[in-house]
Amino acid sequence: MAPCVSCFLLAVLISASCKAIPSSDPKCTGKDDNRTYNCENLGLREIPDTLPNTTEVLEFSFNFLATIQNTTFSRLINLIFLDLTRCQINWVHEDTFQSHHQLNTIVLTGNPLIFMAETSLTGPKLLKHLFLTQTGISSLEFIPVHNLENLESLHLGSNHISSINLPENFPTQNLKVLDFQNNAIHYISRKDTNALEQATNLSLNFNGNDIKGIEPGAFHSKIFQSLKFGGSFNLSIIFKGLQNSTIQSLWLGTFEDTDDQDLTSATFEGLCDMSVESINLQKHHFHDLSSSTFRCFTQLQELDLTAAHLNGLPSGIDGMNSLKKLVLNENNFDQLCQINAASFPSLRVLYIKGNMRKLDLGTRCLEKLENLQKLDLSHSDIEASDCCNLQLKNLRHLQYLNLSYNEPLGLEDQAFKECPQLELLDLAFTHLSVKAPHSPFQNLHLLRVLNLSHCLLDTSNQHLLAGLRDLRHLNLQGNSFQDGSISKTNLLQTVGSLEILILSSCNLLSIDQQAFHGLGNVNHLDLSHNSLTGDSTDALNHLKGIYLNLASNNIRIIPPHLLPVLSQQSTINLSHNPLDCTCSNIHFITWYKENLHKLEHLEETTCTNPPSLRGVKLSDVKLHCGITGVGIFFIVVFVFLLILLLIFSVKFILRWKYQHI
Ligand SMILES: *[C@@H]1O[C@H](CO)[C@@H](O)[C@H](O)[C@H]1NC(C)=O
Numbered sequence: 001m002a003p004c005v006s007c008f009l010l011a012v013l014i015s016a017s018c019k020a021i022p023s024s025d026p027k028c029t030g031k032d033d034n035r036t037y038n039c040e041n042l043g044l045r046e047i048p049d050t051l052p053n054t055t056e057v058l059e060f061s062f063n064f065l066a067t068i069q070n071t072t073f074s075r076l077i078n079l080i081f082l083d084l085t086r087c088q089i090n091w092v093h094e095d096t097f098q099s100h101h102q103l104n105t106i107v108l109t110g111n112p113l114i115f116m117a118e119t120s121l122t123g124p125k126l127l128k129h130l131f132l133t134q135t136g137i138s139s140l141e142f143i144p145v146h147n148l149e150n151l152e153s154l155h156l157g158s159n160h161i162s163s164i165n166l167p168e169n170f171p172t173q174n175l176k177v178l179d180f181q182n183n184a185i186h187y188i189s190r191k192d193t194n195a196l197e198q199a200t201n202l203s204l205n206f207n208g209n210d211i212k213g214i215e216p217g218a219f220h221s222k223i224f225q226s227l228k229f230g231g232s233f234n235l236s237i238i239f240k241g242l243q244n245s246t247i248q249s250l251w252l253g254t255f256e257d258t259d260d261q262d263l264t265s266a267t268f269e270g271l272c273d274m275s276v277e278s279i280n281l282q283k284h285h286f287h288d289l290s291s292s293t294f295r296c297f298t299q300l301q302e303l304d305l306t307a308a309h310l311n312g313l314p315s316g317i318d319g320m321n322s323l324k325k326l327v328l329n330e331n332n333f334d335q336l337c338q339i340n341a342a343s344f345p346s347l348r349v350l351y352i353k354g355n356m357r358k359l360d361l362g363t364r365c366l367e368k369l370e371n372l373q374k375l376d377l378s379h380s381d382i383e384a385s386d387c388c389n390l391q392l393k394n395l396r397h398l399q400y401l402n403l404s405y406n407e408p409l410g411l412e413d414q415a416f417k418e419c420p421q422l423e424l425l426d427l428a429f430t431h432l433s434v435k436a437p438h439s440p441f442q443n444l445h446l447l448r449v450l451n452l453s454h455c456l457l458d459t460s461n462q463h464l465l466a467g468l469r470d471l472r473h474l475n476l477q478g479n480s481f482q483d484g485s486i487s488k489t490n491l492l493q494t495v496g497s498l499e500i501l502i503l504s505s506c507n508l509l510s511i512d513q514q515a516f517h518g519l520g521n522v523n524h525l526d527l528s529h530n531s532l533t534g535d536s537t538d539a540l541n542h543l544k545g546i547y548l549n550l551a552s553n554n555i556r557i558i559p560p561h562l563l564p565v566l567s568q569q570s571t572i573n574l575s576h577n578p579l580d581c582t583c584s585n586i587h588f589i590t591w592y593k594e595n596l597h598k599l600e601h602l603e604e605t606t607c608t609n610p611p612s613l614r615g616v617k618l619s620d621v622k623l624h625c626g627i628t629g630v631g632i633f634f635i636v637v638f639v640f641l642l643i644l645l646l647i648f649s650v651k652f653i654l655r656w657k658y659q660h661i
């Protein structure tokens with residue numbers, strides 16, 4: 001008996017454990033193509049058998065592998081991309097990837113590597129991207145170099161590397177990106193950089209290494225796509241060290257937590273002896289900013305001085321005729337003229353976003369920037385009562401103007417007369433006042449995109465948009481219309497070329513049937529977040545094949561005669577409406593089910609009425625709308641009365657006849 005009991009117990013235990021496995025067995029998720037799998041953070045200790053041999057992309061981060069060897073991935077020979085971030089890997093054994101000829105990217109970020117075998121990366125002859133970030137590497141000798149001829153990017157950030165001296169046989173001919181950020185590199189020698197000789201157009205990142213010395217000539221006649229020395233304490237050392245080099249983009253910004261020296265004119269002396277196209281100096285402090293600070297900036301094409309604590313740029317800067325792009329975001333200007341724009345006569349792009357103080361546009365401050373094409377003044381607390389002809393004087397070639405997120409602006413008649421080439425104007429979230437019946441945009445014949453969202457516009461001014469002959473994209477989101485209605489005559493009648501019209505969140509209750517008649521080219525109409533009812537769709541009866549967003553309105557019923565209007569559109573969003581799922585809406589519900597391919601956001605397109613169907617997806621509703629019991633009762637009563645009437649009238653006629661015989 002006893003053995004039987006224990007047998008039974010054992011059986012129970014086994015079945016229990018058998019049951020436990022599938023329920024706790026974590027599943028990798030795959031895409032439909034059977035090539036892309038995600039097994040992140042599943043506590044796995046090996047590659048699951050459920051992954052098919054066809055797997056090409058495998059995200060396997062946050063599991064436990066400790067060692068990887070030739071058997072670990074041997075089945076998955078089609079791998080192209082392998083992410084093994086933070087899998088506690090210590091050992092990468094011989095021939096781990098020997099059959100993985102297509103492998104292009106290996107990510108070993110965050111593994112405490114102790115050993116990588118000499119042949120661990122042979123096999124993937126096409127390996128292009130290798131991530132060894134945060135792996136505890138202290139010397140480049142650690143990296144097995146066999147068969148890395150095709151390597152394009154090597155990421156070595158956040159390690160303990162102190163010298164960039166690559167092993168002698170390190171293949172650099174295809175190298176494009178070499179990332180050493182946040183290591184302990186303090187000195188760069190000629191020998192170091194000579195090893196990179198073969199790499200042309202290299203992007204080299206030394207951010208977060210406090211460089212204390214560069215051997216003279218280390219960068220002599222070398223060419224780089226980009227060099228980053230962000231967070232270095234003494235920039236003079238960098239500029240001196242880069243003598244005779246050619247650099248497309250030089251990033252020398254600093255970080256909030258870095259303690260560094262103020263920049264002076266002496267700092268930049270080395271810049272005269274090198275060739276640089278673009279410099280970023282973000283977050284630095286300048287000491288004694290004067291025109292001589294910029295003495296060596298004359299060949300620059302782009303200069304980024306974001307958050308450089310500036311309250312002005314000195315006058316009398318000479319020779320910066322090559323500068324095409326100037327970024328002055330997040331500084332402390334009081335007035336636009338303080339940037340002394342005349343020093344940069346060739347400027348095409350000027351950004352003064354997010355100024356920390358209220359920015360006064362002044363008058364004629366940019367008038368020397370005849371070639372300016374793009375001007376961004378958003379988020380800069382700008383306020384002006386009569387904008388913008390004096391403020392934007394002479395910007396004849398301006399194509400892009402961003403004045404969004406500013407303080408109230410009063411727009412005069414033809415407010416942008418000075419910028420007749422404007423193609424995009426963004427005034428979103430800036431309160432505008434326009435004196436009716438004028439159009440501030442009268443002369444903007446080339447304007448294609450106009451963002452007037454949340455501008456508190458007077459939409460009753462029918463001439464507001466007059467003159468915008470070529471306008472394609474108009475955003476009126478968040479503006480209100482009188483009585484919540486777009487009437488037959490309205491401001492849209494002058495912009496017949498519109499293709500995209502956004503009227504979401506405009507508190508609309510109704511739209512006149514003729515309101516959009518002038519708009520034959522519209523292909524995208526957003527009416528979401530209003531209070532429109534089904535009847536408003538009548539205004540769209542002349543539009544065909546458009547994207548129509550009616551989400552979050554007050555649509556309960558769409559009458560049968562308006563269903564053809566919906567049928568002729570290409571995509572419709574009806575989500576978040578209080579839709580009626582009773583028989584009074586049966587035509588619409590039937591139409592809906594037949595046109596599911598046109599509708600988007602089906603999950604959120606649900607019934608509100610009757611209460612029993614609240615929250616049910618419209619596509620799941622089944623209605624039987626025959627004659628109801630009450631209806632049958634009335635019909636029976638009616639027929640009964642009819643018969644009664646007939647009998648009485650026959651009786652009456654007969655009696656009448658007999659009386660007259
Ligand atoms: C993916 O695998 C499943 C099961 O093996 C198969 O039915 C399906 O056809 C495969 N899909 C593709 C795109 O190969």
Ligand SMILES: *[C@@H]1O[C@H](CO)[C@@H](O)[C@H](O)[C@H]1NC(C)=O
Pocket residue numbers: 070071074
């Ligand atoms: C893995 O390496 C071992 C020892 O070198 C070898 O015996 C075995 O055949 C290899 N396995 C595969 C799948 O290549």
Ligand SMILES: *[C@@H]1O[C@H](CO)[C@@H](O)[C@H](O)[C@H]1NC(C)=O
Pocket residue numbers: 053074075
């Ligand atoms: C997957 O690969 C393994 C080892 O290469 C092989 O034994 C197995 O038959 C393959 N499975 C399929 C379905 O091809």
Ligand SMILES: *[C@@H]1O[C@H](CO)[C@@H](O)[C@H](O)[C@H]1NC(C)=O
Pocket residue numbers: 176201203225
């Ligand atoms: C250099 O690299 C950049 C991006 O890394 C690329 O856009 C550019 O075309 C390359 N130039 C040459 C000459 O290869």
Ligand SMILES: *[C@@H]1O[C@H](CO)[C@@H](O)[C@H](O)[C@H]1NC(C)=O
Pocket residue numbers: 216217218220243244
């Ligand atoms: C830079 O080039 C000039 C002229 O070719 C040369 O005289 C000078 O020594 C070079 N400087 C360095 C640091 O290599």
Ligand SMILES: *[C@@H]1O[C@H](CO)[C@@H](O)[C@H](O)[C@H]1NC(C)=O
Pocket residue numbers: 234236237240261
């Ligand atoms: C910064 O470097 C320059 C040139 O190497 C040197 O003359 C200067 O003294 C250094 N500044 C400080 C504060 O160390």
Ligand SMILES: *[C@@H]1O[C@H](CO)[C@@H](O)[C@H](O)[C@H]1NC(C)=O
Pocket residue numbers: 353378379402403404405424426
């Ligand atoms: C204008 O600036 C705002 C805020 O900086 C930004 O969100 C918006 O995308 C810009 N507009 C355009 C058209 O780029």
Ligand SMILES: *[C@@H]1O[C@H](CO)[C@@H](O)[C@H](O)[C@H]1NC(C)=O
Pocket residue numbers: 404426428449450451473475
């Ligand atoms: C204004 O609209 C344009 C075009 O859709 C868009 O690119 C821009 O980001 C919008 N501006 C803001 C501040 O959202």
Ligand SMILES: *[C@@H]1O[C@H](CO)[C@@H](O)[C@H](O)[C@H]1NC(C)=O
Pocket residue numbers: 528529549551552573575600601
């Ligand atoms: C439908 O409109 C809602 C509300 O505006 C929006 O959240 C949703 O993303 C839209 N659906 C699709 C598929 O774009």
